[in-house]
Amino acid sequence: MTAVEYGHGKRHHVLSDYTFAVRDAGRLLNIGKAYAGLTxxxxxEYTDHFLKHTVEDRGHWRRVEPNVVLEIAFNNIQRSDRHESGYALRFPRIVRLRPDKTLGEIDTLERVKEIYAGQRAGTPPRD
Structure with missing residues:
Protein backbone atom coordinates (compact mmCIF):
# COMPACT_ATOMS: atom_id res chain seq x y z
CA MET A 1 0.00 0.00 0.00
CA THR A 2 1.17 3.50 -0.75
CA ALA A 3 -1.59 5.62 0.81
CA VAL A 4 -4.54 5.33 3.16
CA GLU A 5 -7.59 7.44 3.92
CA TYR A 6 -10.11 7.67 6.69
CA GLY A 7 -13.36 5.95 5.81
CA HIS A 8 -16.92 7.22 5.85
CA GLY A 9 -19.89 6.50 8.09
CA LYS A 10 -19.04 3.97 10.79
CA ARG A 11 -15.43 3.93 9.55
CA HIS A 12 -14.85 7.69 9.70
CA HIS A 13 -12.39 7.24 12.60
CA VAL A 14 -10.24 4.47 11.05
CA LEU A 15 -7.96 4.28 8.02
CA SER A 16 -10.02 1.94 5.84
CA ASP A 17 -9.50 3.13 2.24
CA TYR A 18 -6.30 1.72 0.76
CA THR A 19 -4.36 2.81 -2.33
CA PHE A 20 -2.14 0.10 -3.78
CA ALA A 21 0.54 -0.07 -6.45
CA VAL A 22 2.55 -2.26 -8.81
CA ARG A 23 6.32 -2.31 -9.32
CA ASP A 24 8.04 -0.80 -12.35
CA ALA A 25 11.80 -0.32 -12.62
CA GLY A 26 12.29 0.23 -8.90
CA ARG A 27 9.27 2.51 -8.52
CA LEU A 28 5.80 1.92 -7.14
CA LEU A 29 3.01 3.10 -9.44
CA ASN A 30 -0.52 3.39 -8.08
CA ILE A 31 -3.11 1.26 -9.82
CA GLY A 32 -6.17 1.33 -7.58
CA LYS A 33 -7.95 1.81 -4.31
CA ALA A 34 -9.93 -0.74 -2.30
CA TYR A 35 -12.35 -0.31 0.58
CA ALA A 36 -13.70 -3.81 1.14
CA GLY A 37 -12.32 -7.12 2.28
CA LEU A 38 -10.80 -6.63 5.73
CA THR A 39 -12.53 -7.25 9.03
CA GLU A 45 -4.99 -3.00 13.82
CA TYR A 46 -3.74 -1.56 10.55
CA THR A 47 -4.97 1.94 11.42
CA ASP A 48 -2.51 1.85 14.33
CA HIS A 49 0.20 0.52 12.01
CA PHE A 50 -0.35 3.23 9.38
CA LEU A 51 -0.44 6.01 11.95
CA LYS A 52 3.05 4.89 13.02
CA HIS A 53 4.29 4.57 9.42
CA THR A 54 2.95 7.80 7.92
CA VAL A 55 5.33 9.60 5.58
CA GLU A 56 3.01 12.51 4.73
CA ASP A 57 -0.12 13.55 6.61
CA ARG A 58 -2.76 15.64 4.83
CA GLY A 59 -5.46 15.15 7.44
CA HIS A 60 -7.96 12.80 5.80
CA TRP A 61 -5.30 11.24 3.52
CA ARG A 62 -1.87 9.83 4.41
CA ARG A 63 1.03 8.63 2.31
CA VAL A 64 2.52 5.66 4.15
CA GLU A 65 5.66 3.57 4.07
CA PRO A 66 4.92 0.81 1.54
CA ASN A 67 5.40 -2.09 3.95
CA VAL A 68 2.01 -3.85 3.74
CA VAL A 69 1.22 -6.22 0.86
CA LEU A 70 -2.35 -7.04 -0.14
CA GLU A 71 -3.83 -9.68 -2.40
CA ILE A 72 -6.42 -7.97 -4.58
CA ALA A 73 -9.20 -9.48 -6.69
CA PHE A 74 -10.76 -7.43 -9.49
CA ASN A 75 -13.15 -7.77 -12.41
CA ASN A 76 -10.88 -6.43 -15.14
CA ILE A 77 -8.23 -3.85 -16.01
CA GLN A 78 -8.78 -0.67 -17.97
CA ARG A 79 -6.52 2.11 -19.20
CA SER A 80 -6.55 5.12 -16.86
CA ASP A 81 -5.11 8.61 -16.75
CA ARG A 82 -5.98 8.78 -13.06
CA HIS A 83 -3.29 6.39 -11.83
CA GLU A 84 0.46 6.68 -12.34
CA SER A 85 0.58 3.15 -13.75
CA GLY A 86 -1.66 4.13 -16.66
CA TYR A 87 -4.10 1.39 -15.64
CA ALA A 88 -6.91 0.89 -13.13
CA LEU A 89 -8.36 -2.26 -11.63
CA ARG A 90 -12.15 -2.36 -11.98
CA PHE A 91 -14.06 -3.26 -8.81
CA PRO A 92 -11.00 -4.14 -6.70
CA ARG A 93 -11.49 -5.87 -3.37
CA ILE A 94 -9.03 -7.08 -0.79
CA VAL A 95 -8.78 -10.87 -0.67
CA ARG A 96 -6.33 -10.95 2.22
CA LEU A 97 -3.30 -9.37 3.80
CA ARG A 98 -0.02 -10.96 2.70
CA PRO A 99 2.50 -10.59 5.54
CA ASP A 100 4.40 -13.48 3.91
CA LYS A 101 5.18 -11.31 0.85
CA THR A 102 7.68 -8.49 0.37
CA LEU A 103 7.51 -5.46 -1.91
CA GLY A 104 9.87 -7.29 -4.25
CA GLU A 105 7.18 -9.94 -4.77
CA ILE A 106 4.24 -7.72 -5.71
CA ASP A 107 3.00 -7.73 -9.28
CA THR A 108 4.71 -5.60 -11.89
CA LEU A 109 3.43 -3.16 -14.47
CA GLU A 110 4.54 -5.68 -17.08
CA ARG A 111 2.21 -8.28 -15.55
CA VAL A 112 -0.66 -5.76 -15.60
CA LYS A 113 0.01 -5.15 -19.30
CA GLU A 114 -0.05 -8.93 -19.95
CA ILE A 115 -3.41 -9.32 -18.22
CA TYR A 116 -4.80 -6.27 -20.01
CA ALA A 117 -3.68 -7.56 -23.42
CA GLY A 118 -5.07 -11.01 -22.62
CA GLN A 119 -8.48 -9.73 -21.62
CA ARG A 120 -8.68 -7.69 -24.83
CA ALA A 121 -7.83 -10.84 -26.80
CA GLY A 122 -10.24 -12.95 -24.74
CA THR A 123 -7.43 -14.96 -23.12
CA PRO A 124 -7.86 -15.75 -19.41
CA PRO A 125 -4.96 -14.56 -17.21
CA ARG A 126 -2.46 -17.10 -15.93
CA ASP A 127 -1.89 -17.28 -12.18
Missing part, protein backbone atom coordinates in the same frame (compact mmCIF):
# COMPACT_ATOMS: atom_id res chain seq x y z
CA UNK A 40 -13.19 -4.40 11.45
CA UNK A 41 -10.50 -5.86 13.74
CA UNK A 42 -7.94 -5.90 10.90
CA UNK A 43 -8.82 -2.31 9.98
CA UNK A 44 -8.33 -1.16 13.60
Missing amino acids: DAEIR
Whole structure:
Protein backbone atom coordinates (compact mmCIF):
# COMPACT_ATOMS: atom_id res chain seq x y z
CA MET A 1 0.00 0.00 0.00
CA THR A 2 1.17 3.50 -0.75
CA ALA A 3 -1.59 5.62 0.81
CA VAL A 4 -4.54 5.33 3.16
CA GLU A 5 -7.59 7.44 3.92
CA TYR A 6 -10.11 7.67 6.69
CA GLY A 7 -13.36 5.95 5.81
CA HIS A 8 -16.92 7.22 5.85
CA GLY A 9 -19.89 6.50 8.09
CA LYS A 10 -19.04 3.97 10.79
CA ARG A 11 -15.43 3.93 9.55
CA HIS A 12 -14.85 7.69 9.70
CA HIS A 13 -12.39 7.24 12.60
CA VAL A 14 -10.24 4.47 11.05
CA LEU A 15 -7.96 4.28 8.02
CA SER A 16 -10.02 1.94 5.84
CA ASP A 17 -9.50 3.13 2.24
CA TYR A 18 -6.30 1.72 0.76
CA THR A 19 -4.36 2.81 -2.33
CA PHE A 20 -2.14 0.10 -3.78
CA ALA A 21 0.54 -0.07 -6.45
CA VAL A 22 2.55 -2.26 -8.81
CA ARG A 23 6.32 -2.31 -9.32
CA ASP A 24 8.04 -0.80 -12.35
CA ALA A 25 11.80 -0.32 -12.62
CA GLY A 26 12.29 0.23 -8.90
CA ARG A 27 9.27 2.51 -8.52
CA LEU A 28 5.80 1.92 -7.14
CA LEU A 29 3.01 3.10 -9.44
CA ASN A 30 -0.52 3.39 -8.08
CA ILE A 31 -3.11 1.26 -9.82
CA GLY A 32 -6.17 1.33 -7.58
CA LYS A 33 -7.95 1.81 -4.31
CA ALA A 34 -9.93 -0.74 -2.30
CA TYR A 35 -12.35 -0.31 0.58
CA ALA A 36 -13.70 -3.81 1.14
CA GLY A 37 -12.32 -7.12 2.28
CA LEU A 38 -10.80 -6.63 5.73
CA THR A 39 -12.53 -7.25 9.03
CA ASP A 40 -13.19 -4.40 11.45
CA ALA A 41 -10.50 -5.86 13.74
CA GLU A 42 -7.94 -5.90 10.90
CA ILE A 43 -8.82 -2.31 9.98
CA ARG A 44 -8.33 -1.16 13.60
CA GLU A 45 -4.99 -3.00 13.82
CA TYR A 46 -3.74 -1.56 10.55
CA THR A 47 -4.97 1.94 11.42
CA ASP A 48 -2.51 1.85 14.33
CA HIS A 49 0.20 0.52 12.01
CA PHE A 50 -0.35 3.23 9.38
CA LEU A 51 -0.44 6.01 11.95
CA LYS A 52 3.05 4.89 13.02
CA HIS A 53 4.29 4.57 9.42
CA THR A 54 2.95 7.80 7.92
CA VAL A 55 5.33 9.60 5.58
CA GLU A 56 3.01 12.51 4.73
CA ASP A 57 -0.12 13.55 6.61
CA ARG A 58 -2.76 15.64 4.83
CA GLY A 59 -5.46 15.15 7.44
CA HIS A 60 -7.96 12.80 5.80
CA TRP A 61 -5.30 11.24 3.52
CA ARG A 62 -1.87 9.83 4.41
CA ARG A 63 1.03 8.63 2.31
CA VAL A 64 2.52 5.66 4.15
CA GLU A 65 5.66 3.57 4.07
CA PRO A 66 4.92 0.81 1.54
CA ASN A 67 5.40 -2.09 3.95
CA VAL A 68 2.01 -3.85 3.74
CA VAL A 69 1.22 -6.22 0.86
CA LEU A 70 -2.35 -7.04 -0.14
CA GLU A 71 -3.83 -9.68 -2.40
CA ILE A 72 -6.42 -7.97 -4.58
CA ALA A 73 -9.20 -9.48 -6.69
CA PHE A 74 -10.76 -7.43 -9.49
CA ASN A 75 -13.15 -7.77 -12.41
CA ASN A 76 -10.88 -6.43 -15.14
CA ILE A 77 -8.23 -3.85 -16.01
CA GLN A 78 -8.78 -0.67 -17.97
CA ARG A 79 -6.52 2.11 -19.20
CA SER A 80 -6.55 5.12 -16.86
CA ASP A 81 -5.11 8.61 -16.75
CA ARG A 82 -5.98 8.78 -13.06
CA HIS A 83 -3.29 6.39 -11.83
CA GLU A 84 0.46 6.68 -12.34
CA SER A 85 0.58 3.15 -13.75
CA GLY A 86 -1.66 4.13 -16.66
CA TYR A 87 -4.10 1.39 -15.64
CA ALA A 88 -6.91 0.89 -13.13
CA LEU A 89 -8.36 -2.26 -11.63
CA ARG A 90 -12.15 -2.36 -11.98
CA PHE A 91 -14.06 -3.26 -8.81
CA PRO A 92 -11.00 -4.14 -6.70
CA ARG A 93 -11.49 -5.87 -3.37
CA ILE A 94 -9.03 -7.08 -0.79
CA VAL A 95 -8.78 -10.87 -0.67
CA ARG A 96 -6.33 -10.95 2.22
CA LEU A 97 -3.30 -9.37 3.80
CA ARG A 98 -0.02 -10.96 2.70
CA PRO A 99 2.50 -10.59 5.54
CA ASP A 100 4.40 -13.48 3.91
CA LYS A 101 5.18 -11.31 0.85
CA THR A 102 7.68 -8.49 0.37
CA LEU A 103 7.51 -5.46 -1.91
CA GLY A 104 9.87 -7.29 -4.25
CA GLU A 105 7.18 -9.94 -4.77
CA ILE A 106 4.24 -7.72 -5.71
CA ASP A 107 3.00 -7.73 -9.28
CA THR A 108 4.71 -5.60 -11.89
CA LEU A 109 3.43 -3.16 -14.47
CA GLU A 110 4.54 -5.68 -17.08
CA ARG A 111 2.21 -8.28 -15.55
CA VAL A 112 -0.66 -5.76 -15.60
CA LYS A 113 0.01 -5.15 -19.30
CA GLU A 114 -0.05 -8.93 -19.95
CA ILE A 115 -3.41 -9.32 -18.22
CA TYR A 116 -4.80 -6.27 -20.01
CA ALA A 117 -3.68 -7.56 -23.42
CA GLY A 118 -5.07 -11.01 -22.62
CA GLN A 119 -8.48 -9.73 -21.62
CA ARG A 120 -8.68 -7.69 -24.83
CA ALA A 121 -7.83 -10.84 -26.80
CA GLY A 122 -10.24 -12.95 -24.74
CA THR A 123 -7.43 -14.96 -23.12
CA PRO A 124 -7.86 -15.75 -19.41
CA PRO A 125 -4.96 -14.56 -17.21
CA ARG A 126 -2.46 -17.10 -15.93
CA ASP A 127 -1.89 -17.28 -12.18
